[in-house]
Amino acid sequence: MDSKYSLIGNGNKLNISQFKIKPKPTPILFNRRNGPSSPKKVKLNDSESKPSLANGNKFKISIQEQRTKLPVYDKKNKLLDLIKRHNTLIILGETGSGKTTQIPQYINSARLQNNGKIAITQPRRVAAVSIATRVAQEFGNGQTVGDTVGYTVRFEDVTSKRTKIKYLTDGMLLREAMFDNLLMEYTVIILDEAHERTINTDVLFGIVKNAQKVRESRNLEPLKIIIMSATMDVDHFSKYFNNCQAVYLEGRTYPVNVFYTVKPHDDYQTASVATFFKIHREAPANHDVLIFLTGQEEIEAVAHQIRVLSKDPEVEGPPVRVCTLYAAQPSSQQMTVFNPSPQNLRKVIISTNIAETSVTITGIKYIIDSGMVKARTYHPATGLELLKVQRISQEQAWQRTGRAGRDSEGTCYRLYTRSQFEMMQKSTIPEIQRANLTSVALQLLALDIHALYFDFMDKPPEDAITTAFEQLKLLGAIDNVESSSLTSLGEQMVKFPLDPRFSKILLSASNFGCLVEVLTIVSLLSVESILLSPPNKREQVQMIRQKFFSAYGDHITLLNIYREFSNVGQNCRSWCHEHYINMRNILQAREVRSQLEEICTRAGLTLSSCGSQMEQVRRCLLTGLFMNVAELHRDRQYITLDKRQVVSIHPSSVLHGQQPHFVLFTEVVQTTKRYLRLLSTVEGEWLQEAAPDYFRTHSIKCARES
Numbered sequence: 001m002d003s004k005y006s007l008i009g010n011g012n013k014l015n016i017s018q019f020k021i022k023p024k025p026t027p028i029l030f031n032r033r034n035g036p037s038s039p040k041k042v043k044l045n046d047s048e049s050k051p052s053l054a055n056g057n058k059f060k061i062s063i064q065e066q067r068t069k070l071p072v073y074d075k076k077n078k079l080l081d082l083i084k085r086h087n088t089l090i091i092l093g094e095t096g097s098g099k100t101t102q103i104p105q106y107i108n109s110a111r112l113q114n115n116g117k118i119a120i121t122q123p124r125r126v127a128a129v130s131i132a133t134r135v136a137q138e139f140g141n142g143q144t145v146g147d148t149v150g151y152t153v154r155f156e157d158v159t160s161k162r163t164k165i166k167y168l169t170d171g172m173l174l175r176e177a178m179f180d181n182l183l184m185e186y187t188v189i190i191l192d193e194a195h196e197r198t199i200n201t202d203v204l205f206g207i208v209k210n211a212q213k214v215r216e217s218r219n220l221e222p223l224k225i226i227i228m229s230a231t232m233d234v235d236h237f238s239k240y241f242n243n244c245q246a247v248y249l250e251g252r253t254y255p256v257n258v259f260y261t262v263k264p265h266d267d268y269q270t271a272s273v274a275t276f277f278k279i280h281r282e283a284p285a286n287h288d289v290l291i292f293l294t295g296q297e298e299i300e301a302v303a304h305q306i307r308v309l310s311k312d313p314e315v316e317g318p319p320v321r322v323c324t325l326y327a328a329q330p331s332s333q334q335m336t337v338f339n340p341s342p343q344n345l346r347k348v349i350i351s352t353n354i355a356e357t358s359v360t361i362t363g364i365k366y367i368i369d370s371g372m373v374k375a376r377t378y379h380p381a382t383g384l385e386l387l388k389v390q391r392i393s394q395e396q397a398w399q400r401t402g403r404a405g406r407d408s409e410g411t412c413y414r415l416y417t418r419s420q421f422e423m424m425q426k427s428t429i430p431e432i433q434r435a436n437l438t439s440v441a442l443q444l445l446a447l448d449i450h451a452l453y454f455d456f457m458d459k460p461p462e463d464a465i466t467t468a469f470e471q472l473k474l475l476g477a478i479d480n481v482e483s484s485s486l487t488s489l490g491e492q493m494v495k496f497p498l499d500p501r502f503s504k505i506l507l508s509a510s511n512f513g514c515l516v517e518v519l520t521i522v523s524l525l526s527v528e529s530i531l532l533s534p535p536n537k538r539e540q541v542q543m544i545r546q547k548f549f550s551a552y553g554d555h556i557t558l559l560n561i562y563r564e565f566s567n568v569g570q571n572c573r574s575w576c577h578e579h580y581i582n583m584r585n586i587l588q589a590r591e592v593r594s595q596l597e598e599i600c601t602r603a604g605l606t607l608s609s610c611g612s613q614m615e616q617v618r619r620c621l622l623t624g625l626f627m628n629v630a631e632l633h634r635d636r637q638y639i640t641l642d643k644r645q646v647v648s649i650h651p652s653s654v655l656h657g658q659q660p661h662f663v664l665f666t667e668v669v670q671t672t673k674r675y676l677r678l679l680s681t682v683e684g685e686w687l688q689e690a691a692p693d694y695f696r697t698h699s700i701k702c703a704r705e706s
């Protein structure tokens with residue numbers, strides 16, 4: 001069979017219409033289908049492979065034995081030979097075949113990195129931390145993470161002088177490149193999960209490629225580059241990396257069954273609950289389940305439903321442990337999904353695309369894939385950056401499927417039809433082509449590179465780059481768009497791991513005497529919402545939070561909440577519970593706040609407080625968010641001053657129903673309408689003062705028309 005995933009089972013359709021749960025979920029019918037055909041490249045064949053482990057039990061074999069059963073194991077020598085001979089190499093191999101955990105260890109055991117280190121980039125921190133922990137464990141000899149194997153993620157560096165293999169997020173390697181653009185600490189850089197095409201990875205491609213060339217031309221220690229993935233467009237990558245060699249590692253660890261629904265289901269939340277209980281009723285207790293949904297709210301809602309329904313005496317199945325996984329959680333909370341469950345308990349993990357690539361969660365037998373993801377898309381023409389739920393790509397679907405079949409056979413239920421799958425885009429559109437580039441343009445300038453002339457694998461639209469430079473100019477980060485050299489303010493802005501608009505706000509805060517307040521607000525905006533809003537408790541929530549509400553809007557309301565939270569001390573858990581505040585998120589905000597405060601102190605900023613002078617805070621917010629202002633027109637509609645888009649105030653805002661003349665907003669969310677979220681009222685006369693050039697050109701005209 002030449003399918004990517006071999007199929008097992010009897011091929012019967014599964015009918016899960018006979019659930020005994022309330023409310024009764026829509027019955028879902030599934031069809032089973034083959035996976036895609038394997039990519040054809042130079043193959044390292046399996047002739048010397050060990051027998052399949054398809055019916056094996058990983059708990060009976062040691063960690064070292066497990067390593068020898070992985071598909072990459074038999075190709076070790078051939079792989080090392082290829083790595084030795086080629087300075088750039090693409091490695092394509094099935095999910096779970098052992099690329100990420102084994103190849104760095106092979107390189108290290110053959111000392112191919114000489115005196116340098118091996119860096120392996122990951123798109124997300126969960127992957128970097130969990131893989132480094134696993135690889136340290138595989139090293140044995142009492143080694144722990146931070147010895148030979150370590151990791152670096154934002155706000156956490158677990159490495160030492162002894163570290164030879166370093167897993168790090170692509171964002172962290174990019175930050176390291178700002179201090180040394182030749183990345184001399186490393187002699188081997190592995191760009192893993194290259195198919196993800198995050199902005200950071202795309203920028204890294206160019207940086208690493210350039211570092212390799214410059215090091216060669218200057219006769220410095222050579223740099224080896226390895227690009228890895230299970231699902232990438234090899235020809236496209238090879239062309240970009242000077243037609244480098246690609247190798248395909250054949251073989252996967254265990255097969256995964258793939259099922260599609262018979263008909264489309266718009267309500268994927270209910271469909272995921274229904275599918276979970278179908279599995280729950282039939283599968284042994286230690287068969288765990290991983291569900292992919294799109295965001296925190298949705299995940300918590302489904303988690304709640306599963307918790308409640310699984311306790312219903314009418315529902316058959318073992319006890320359930322429900323775990324959630326999304327970006328806004330503190331790292332320690334995220335890592336709990338890796339804790340093994342007792343044999344008599346079913347673990348279900350409900351996750352965003354965080355768990356989509358790289359990670360291995362042992363015990364996962366079933367995947368339920370909603371087929372949806374929440375993604376940010378920027379439209380230079382409208383100036384709006386929208387957060388939207390959309391269909392995943394086929395590559396993402398295969399990555400999600402690949403989270404099963406890693407320690408035993410698995411099954412993946414796709415909550416969409418085969419033809420819906422075929423209509424999905426093959427690959428994810430690179431983030432660089434759909435994002436606001438202000439941050440990237442600034443980061444590149446810090447490296448002395450102009451984004452227009454950067455060697456991108458896929459060039460972003462030119463108008464997006466031009467808009468980014470115009471915004472940097474308006475923010476005061478560059479002198480002028482043509483020469484694009486960083487001002488001293490721009491140099492300061494680079495120091496913050498934030499969107500330049502928020503760095504600007506922090507850097508302006510001392511002038512307004514409100515850095516203490518603004519640090520809190522920016523931190524709260526950097527994490528997921530701290531506000532819980534259970535739909536059946538709306539009035540109660542409204543009443544208890546009334547004391548925090550500010551007529552100036554959501555930013556000041558959030559500030560009021562945080563101020564009281566900081567004073568409750570030991571009782572913070574019960575205080576959060578009483579006020580419907582998400583404790584995890586507010587604690588995360590506190591952590592971010594202390595990191596940002598440290599950077600501000602290092603930058604010599606005065607930690608001043610404006611007490612109750614909230615005008616100062618709102619004026620300060622305007623110094624970074626002046627492009628995000630909307631004005632109320634005579635027909636009671638809000639229109640953005642920037643690109644004159646019709647927008648509405650989100651019902652969750654404290655300003656909903658109040659109609660102030662000018663509002664400053666943090667973001668736009670597209671659902672049935674374009675909604676502004678997280679707002680503050682501002683005064684017309686402050687606009688000119690905050691950004692004279694900007695308001696001279698376009699927006700005042702709009703204001704006068706109304």
Ligand SMILES: Nc1ncnc2c1ncn2[C@@H]1O[C@H](COP(=O)(O)OP(=O)(O)OP(=O)(O)O)[C@@H](O)[C@H]1O
Nearest residue numbers: 095096097098099100101102134230358360406407
């Ligand atoms: N934390 C872990 N606990 C237990 N087993 C693990 C762990 N991490 C990896 N493994 C085992 O090692 C195998 C190889 O994992 P690895 O991440 O190296 O694969 P990969 O080829 O990089 O996959 P992907 O493309 O999905 O990232 C897994 O299939 C699993 O059997």
